[in-house]
Amino acid sequence: MSISDPEGPKRPSERHPVAGPDDALRAAAGQLTALNAGASARELVAEVLATVHAAFTATQAVRDPLPETAPDSAEEALAAVAGIAQLRSMLGGIEASWQVTAAERIRRDDAAHGVATAKQGRGAGHELALARRVSPSSADLSLAAARRLVQQMPGTHSRLRHGTITHAQARAVASSLDRAQPHTCTQIDRILSEGPEALDGMGTRRVRAHMQQLIQELEPEKSRERAERAARERHVRMQPMRDGMARLTAVLRAIDATAVMATLDRSASALKASGRPGSHAALQADLLVEAVLRAPERAPEQAQKTPGSALRFIRPSLDVGVILSDAALLHPGRYTGCALLEGYGPLPAHIVTDTMAGQEPGRLEHAEHHEPEGSDGDDELIAFYRRLYTAPTSGQLVALESTARAFPAGLAKMIRLRDGSCRTPWCDAPIRHIDHVHPVRNGGPTSYANGQGLCVRCNQRKEHGPWSLRPQSAQPPEAWHWSSPHGAIGRSPTPPLQPPRRILPPPRQDTAGEGDPSRDGSQPADGTDPG
Numbered sequence: 001m002s003i004s005d006p007e008g009p010k011r012p013s014e015r016h017p018v019a020g021p022d023d024a025l026r027a028a029a030g031q032l033t034a035l036n037a038g039a040s041a042r043e044l045v046a047e048v049l050a051t052v053h054a055a056f057t058a059t060q061a062v063r064d065p066l067p068e069t070a071p072d073s074a075e076e077a078l079a080a081v082a083g084i085a086q087l088r089s090m091l092g093g094i095e096a097s098w099q100v101t102a103a104e105r106i107r108r109d110d111a112a113h114g115v116a117t118a119k120q121g122r123g124a125g126h127e128l129a130l131a132r133r134v135s136p137s138s139a140d141l142s143l144a145a146a147r148r149l150v151q152q153m154p155g156t157h158s159r160l161r162h163g164t165i166t167h168a169q170a171r172a173v174a175s176s177l178d179r180a181q182p183h184t185c186t187q188i189d190r191i192l193s194e195g196p197e198a199l200d201g202m203g204t205r206r207v208r209a210h211m212q213q214l215i216q217e218l219e220p221e222k223s224r225e226r227a228e229r230a231a232r233e234r235h236v237r238m239q240p241m242r243d244g245m246a247r248l249t250a251v252l253r254a255i256d257a258t259a260v261m262a263t264l265d266r267s268a269s270a271l272k273a274s275g276r277p278g279s280h281a282a283l284q285a286d287l288l289v290e291a292v293l294r295a296p297e298r299a300p301e302q303a304q305k306t307p308g309s310a311l312r313f314i315r316p317s318l319d320v321g322v323i324l325s326d327a328a329l330l331h332p333g334r335y336t337g338c339a340l341l342e343g344y345g346p347l348p349a350h351i352v353t354d355t356m357a358g359q360e361p362g363r364l365e366h367a368e369h370h371e372p373e374g375s376d377g378d379d380e381l382i383a384f385y386r387r388l389y390t391a392p393t394s395g396q397l398v399a400l401e402s403t404a405r406a407f408p409a410g411l412a413k414m415i416r417l418r419d420g421s422c423r424t425p426w427c428d429a430p431i432r433h434i435d436h437v438h439p440v441r442n443g444g445p446t447s448y449a450n451g452q453g454l455c456v457r458c459n460q461r462k463e464h465g466p467w468s469l470r471p472q473s474a475q476p477p478e479a480w481h482w483s484s485p486h487g488a489i490g491r492s493p494t495p496p497l498q499p500p501r502r503i504l505p506p507p508r509q510d511t512a513g514e515g516d517p518s519r520d521g522s523q524p525a526d527g528t529d530p531g
Helices: 024-033 039-057 074-112 124-132 136-152 154-161 167-176 182-194 204-218 220-232 254-273 280-293 300-305 326-330 349-356 409-419 456-462
Strands: 235-240 246-251 338-341 345-348 433-436 451-454 468-472 479-483 489-493
Touching: 024 039, 039 074, 074 124, 074 136, 074 154, 074 167, 124 136, 124 456, 136 154, 136 167, 136 182, 136 456, 154 167, 154 182, 167 204, 182 204, 204 220, 254 280, 338 349, 345 349, 409 433, 409 451, 433 456, 451 456
Parallel strands: none
Antiparallel strands: 235 246, 338 345, 433 451, 468 479, 479 489
16 A cells, blocks of 8 residues: 555556647657658667656656656655656666767778778767767767677676666776776676676765776786786876865875875874864865975985985976956955966956965955964065956957967967867866967968867867868857867857956845835845745
8 A cells, every 4th residue: 555545556547647639748759750860760769768668667766656656746756856867877878889889880981981990980989079068088988988888798788778777887887897808897797697686776986896806806817917007097186166276186006095194184183283273174285285385305315215206306486377357466355356277267366366465365354374384484486477468348368370380388378378278179178289270281370369278189189080160250269169070069169368347237226115114125014034
């Protein structure tokens, strides 16, 4: 007996009257059956429709699927959410198949056009990135995972298409096996297929850990090779966050990472005990910054005596690009605009001016400045100021041009400041190359308007196949419209360095309650909530 229905379960026909001729589902089905498309396209649409039906009638995560719930009930809402989530996973299985199909067809077209065998299909990930509206690096990773699922793990792929595992779980399985041998992938696929409940309730972290255990069991002889390859990929990255903050992540050897965290934890505890203000986590962050930016130079003979210390830690000469309006610089207390920090993006202007003044951003009248422990107080930050003028209407820099084939340092710097990150649609990777939008070999100038910042991957893939970039309106263009060799499209707007001034309408004056002491803005006359 259902809790929501004390009289017992009812048949679907009793709960939901038979749909009439104006039913929305019948109308949608009629539009789809009238779809004017080829046989393969109609077959795909039919497969998607069957998947929608299965997701909402055989939903895994609820007791009663959507058709068996009472209208306007909480059970109906939960069944709808569960069905949509399951549909997303099941469609992920279909998408994986079509990603592999698209890559194979692009490779086939390359072969038909005489592209060298080693380069055939190399641009598939870039085109899929535009089609899926994701970054090229994400598209490449997704394509690799799709190939592994479709070609080497048919059982796991089938479970994804039937909704018995989630898309996140399938991606975690496939990405964890990116360096495993094909026969290992096949064995793990068999293990997962024989135990259909093996991944039940597992988050992606537990799935990856489970995969690593299986790989170690099945490929013990490759363990040292995997460890060496993984160690070569250690790196540090920065991700901008809100309100002038950023997340700095480092991929390190596990032993080094735990040692770093233990040292930061011990040092932060000591500072906290000595009365240093701030939370434990904030003190750890401060110690990390101080260790990097104020590290003394290590003598070569000292580095030789210390095993594994070949790197020399030198106090850096900082070259950080900041674009700041004259109003924000001269009147920091009265201007509420944003500055532009190279490699980060926009942030409140007062954060820059406070930092330049040697103060922590925030409520300065209540803040107490503390010299970092071990600092002699005479550290100086040498700043170089360059005046960059922007157009008042668009907020963009004026154009510059060069007769050289390579972009001069000053012009390249301006392009980096303007673009911030890779200009390929959906790509947020750091800029590594300054690219001629229209190639020099085709008469493209070395100019501010014809330059764009690209990451290494996008600059290389742009040369593979007849990519088309079409400008939009002004000089420099307000945006570049990208078109891939096989018809995927995207738009890359030119980011303004300073937001254009907006003339806001004056606030509305409500004169209805003038002279009424009860209408003072804090409480309506009738005592109701003003919201």
